[in-house]
Amino acid sequence: MESRSTAFGFLAVLTALACALVLAAVAASPAFAMETERWTAKSNQDSGNQIMGGTPTRVTWQGQSAEDESVATVSLALPEGTVVDAANVAVTVLDGLERLDFASAVTTDGAQVNVAFDEAAPAGAMIMIECNECVLPPSGGQFPVAGTYTVEGGAAQDIPDGGKTIDVVGTSAAEQMSKWLAAQPAVQAWNSVKFLHLFLDPTIAITSVPAVFQGWILAILMVIISFPLAIPLGLMWSFMRMAKNRVLCAIASCYINIIRGTPLFLQIYIAYFGLPQMGVNISGFWMGIIVLFLNSSAYLAEIFRAGIQSIPKGQFEASRSLGMSGAQTMIHVIIPQTVRRVIPTMTSEFILMYKDTSLLAAVGVYEIISNAKIITAATGNMTPYIVGALFYLVVTIPATRAINHMEKKLADGGRKRKKARAQAEAAGVIESAPVAMRAVAADGDADMTLSMRLSESFAVSPEGAAYGAEKKALRHKARRDSKDGKGDPRE
Amino acid sequence: MNKVSEKVDEISAQMAATSVKVSSARPAPQLDENVIVSIQSLQKSFGDTEVLRDVNIDVHRGEVVVVLGPSGSGKSTMLRCINLLEVPTGGHIYFEGKDITDKKTDINKLRTGIGMVFQSFNLFPHLSAKENVMLAQRKVLKRSKEEAEAIALEELRKVGLGDRADYMPSELSGGQQQRVAIARALAMRPHVMLFDEATSALDPELVRDVLGVMKDLAREGMTMIVVTHEMGFARDVADRVIFMDGGVVVEEGTPEAVFDHPQNERTKDFLGHIA
Numbered sequence: 044m045e046s047r048s049t050a051f052g053f054l055a056v057l058t059a060l061a062c063a064l065v066l067a068a069v070a071a072s073p074a075f076a077m078e079t080e081r082w083t084a085k086s087n088q089d090s091g092n093q094i095m096g097g098t099p100t101r102v103t104w105q106g107q108s109a110e111d112e113s114v115a116t117v118s119l120a121l122p123e124g125t126v127v128d129a130a131n132v133a134v135t136v137l138d139g140l141e142r143l144d145f146a147s148a149v150t151t152d153g154a155q156v157n158v159a160f161d162e163a164a165p166a167g168a169m170i171m172i173e174c175n176e177c178v179l180p181p182s183g184g185q186f187p188v189a190g191t192y193t194v195e196g197g198a199a200q201d202i203p204d205g206g207k208t209i210d211v212v213g214t215s216a217a218e219q220m221s222k223w224l225a226a227q228p229a230v231q232a233w234n235s236v237k238f239l240h241l242f243l244d245p246t247i248a249i250t251s252v253p254a255v256f257q258g259w260i261l262a263i264l265m266v267i268i269s270f271p272l273a274i275p276l277g278l279m280w281s282f283m284r285m286a287k288n289r290v291l292c293a294i295a296s297c298y299i300n301i302i303r304g305t306p307l308f309l310q311i312y313i314a315y316f317g318l319p320q321m322g323v324n325i326s327g328f329w330m331g332i333i334v335l336f337l338n339s340s341a342y343l344a345e346i347f348r349a350g351i352q353s354i355p356k357g358q359f360e361a362s363r364s365l366g367m368s369g370a371q372t373m374i375h376v377i378i379p380q381t382v383r384r385v386i387p388t389m390t391s392e393f394i395l396m397y398k399d400t401s402l403l404a405a406v407g408v409y410e411i412i413s414n415a416k417i418i419t420a421a422t423g424n425m426t427p428y429i430v431g432a433l434f435y436l437v438v439t440i441p442a443t444r445a446i447n448h449m450e451k452k453l454a455d456g457g458r459k460r461k462k463a464r465a466q467a468e469a470a471g472v473i474e475s476a477p478v479a480m481r482a483v484a485a486d487g488d489a490d491m492t493l494s495m496r497l498s499e500s501f502a503v504s505p506e507g508a509a510y511g512a513e514k515k516a517l518r519h520k521a522r523r524d525s526k527d528g529k530g531d532p533r534e
Numbered sequence: 535m536n537k538v539s540e541k542v543d544e545i546s547a548q549m550a551a552t553s554v555k556v557s558s559a560r561p562a563p564q565l566d567e568n569v570i571v572s573i574q575s576l577q578k579s580f581g582d583t584e585v586l587r588d589v590n591i592d593v594h595r596g597e598v599v600v601v602l603g604p605s606g607s608g609k610s611t612m613l614r615c616i617n618l619l620e621v622p623t624g625g626h627i628y629f630e631g632k633d634i635t636d637k638k639t640d641i642n643k644l645r646t647g648i649g650m651v652f653q654s655f656n657l658f659p660h661l662s663a664k665e666n667v668m669l670a671q672r673k674v675l676k677r678s679k680e681e682a683e684a685i686a687l688e689e690l691r692k693v694g695l696g697d698r699a700d701y702m703p704s705e706l707s708g709g710q711q712q713r714v715a716i717a718r719a720l721a722m723r724p725h726v727m728l729f730d731e732a733t734s735a736l737d738p739e740l741v742r743d744v745l746g747v748m749k750d751l752a753r754e755g756m757t758m759i760v761v762t763h764e765m766g767f768a769r770d771v772a773d774r775v776i777f778m779d780g781g782v783v784v785e786e787g788t789p790e791a792v793f794d795h796p797q798n799e800r801t802k803d804f805l806g807h808i809a
Contacts, residue, residue, distance in 0.1 A: 361656035
């Protein structure tokens with residue numbers, strides 16, 4: 044067994060050696076055949092020297108045929124997906140420096156360009172094929188030379204690539220869309236107005252959207268992570284600020300005053316340039332979150348404090364007089380009322396925080412403005428900033444509307460008694476309910492509150508005069524409200 | 535500097551504590567079993583303003599005491615001292631034999647025995663009428679939800695608001711709110727009820743309902759201390775009328791004695807103005 048396997052191994056080594064020799068011979072042979080001298084494309088970028096996919100350019104191939112080969116046809120395989128028109132292909136044959144007048148027929152088959160010379164080019168001639176208006180694949184990539192040639196009467200041989208490639212930069216759908224737009228007469232007319240071109244150029248707007256969108260996602264993420272974290276911290280500061288303990292109060296006051304008394308911009312600079320020198324290395328994204336979180340907590344603290352202190356003193360007193368502890372009073376009486384009052388203010392703080400992410404542009408966080416700035420720097424056009432503005436507004440306008448809605452709802456008196464309404468509807472009519480109440484139960488939600496008040500005045504003034512009583516009740520309520528506003532009158 | 539002032543605070547606090555201790559050992563035996571609230575030499579100042587100078591009142595179980603007096607006479611402050619919403623600056627208040635001014639007293643526990651009704655109702659606006667009545671029962675007395683709800687509905691029914699249990703305070707009239715506030719206090723099963731101008735913020739036609747509830751309560755034998763301007767109520771319901779002025783009790787006696795034969799000039803003057 045052992046000897047046989049040794050023999051087999053020996054055989055395998057021999058075979059491998061033979062193969063290697065054959066391969067070497069094959070590899071060496073093109074030295075005598077066609078050589079690719081040039082394989083390039085012309086840069087078609089607005090600024091810079093890259094070759095953009097999906098955009099017309101000129102691709103040039105130049106090959107040196109061997110001294111003993113007279114080339115009859117050349118077939119170039121352009122990158123898969125390339126669009127090329129035979130009419131735009133120019134073929135030149137050079138002998139030394141002399142341009143030879145050689146007729147040729149050019150055909151295309153997809154991305155393949157076929158050149159057939161009417162009569163074979165002289166041996167050792169230089170052949171150049173230029174594909175004008177050639178659109179390389181939009182996805183981009185690195186493309187080596189590929190193709191074949193035939194010597195007169197001979198078989199097809201591969202064109203050696205000579206290690207040359209064309210590097211194509213991919214273009215996005217937006218960039219292609221932009222190119223298309225730029226070609227439209229309407230867009231050209233629009234852009235002929237200086238103002239419209241400078242601030243509202245559709246071709247630039249379209250290319251800005253993807254970049255600015257990325258910045259928008261980043262900004263939203265930062266706010267969404269840091270804002271919820273800032274709420275409990277803010278609540279903690281507000282409690283410390285209101286604490287009887289002087290040390291706690293002083294710490295919270297210091298923190299709140301320093302954060303609120305200095306610009307966020309300064310705080311960002313200190314964090315971004317100071318902390319790394321202290322050996323703290325966090326990514327710009329997380330650093331931004333930390334700064335926003337710490338900053339916002341101070342503002343929220345004051346919002347919460349104002350909210351808690353706006354609750355009438357009578358609420359504390361009523362709660363304490365029932366035997367509830369200070370903590371129970373806070374949790375069950377004060378905080379629930381505070382939440383409703385501070386939600387609009389908290390939402391505006393959220394809006395402020397979201398807008399403040401723009402300051403992080405100064406320290407290299409790629410949020411909305413940074414991304415817009417890159418495009419503006421390249422094009423000298425203001426449109427990317429306008430696109431950025433739109434991305435801010437997409438969040439801030441709905442949020443503002445939500446605040447208005449909430450404030451209106453609060454002014455209307457907040458929670459209504461859904462249960463009772465459901466019961467009234469389920470039971471049809473409440474037996475003991477006054478006339479107006481029955482009407483409500485039948486009518487549904489409409490004018491619920493007013494009817495409630497009417498029903499009540501029926502109840503309290505059996506003599507009639509329902510409307511008079513209603514008016515009085517409302518007047519009285521207004522008077523009481525204004526009294527409450529002045530605080531608890533101590534006699 | 536801070537340390538010094540802290541030290542001073544500490545010492546004065548200790549002194550206050552010891553003085554309370556010494557005196558609190560003294561009066562307990564002399565209290566009548568029937569005296570539920572005993573106010574002794576009560577003093578209260580707000581800064582330099584002396585509101586209560588020397589108030590002495592004993593309230594017996596089942597008694598309805600109506601406190602009258604002009605604005606600024608200190609009657610509301612006196613009432614608020616009884617459940618320590620205002621901390622007295624001097625004197626003592628005993629509730630069922632316990633000194634409420636003693637720092638060792640569990641004031642939260644004591645307060646459950648003292649119901650209070652405010653001029654401005656102070657219902658919790660985010661809770662329905664029923665939930666207002668249930669909250670402290672659940673959190674302080676640790677009653678089950680079912681029990682608290684049953685008691686809440688019962689108390690609301692007693693004040694004539696059985697069908698308003700699920701209404702929000704904003705949907706109730708002043709009179710109804712005040713009656714919910716009374717139900718809320720009663721649900722704690724207090725031994726004494728304090729009424730701090732409970733009808734002053736109400737329109738005349740709404741006052742009647744609230745006074746009706748208070749009368750029922752008095753008839754049931756509830757001990758009540760009522761600060762009010764309702765002379766009719768005082769005359770009909772009070773066992774005793776106390777007239778306060780300038781931070782002291784000026785005159786006290788049966789309603790007939792105080793209203794019909796006032797002895798003190800200030801009482802005469804006050805009643806003269808009212809009439």
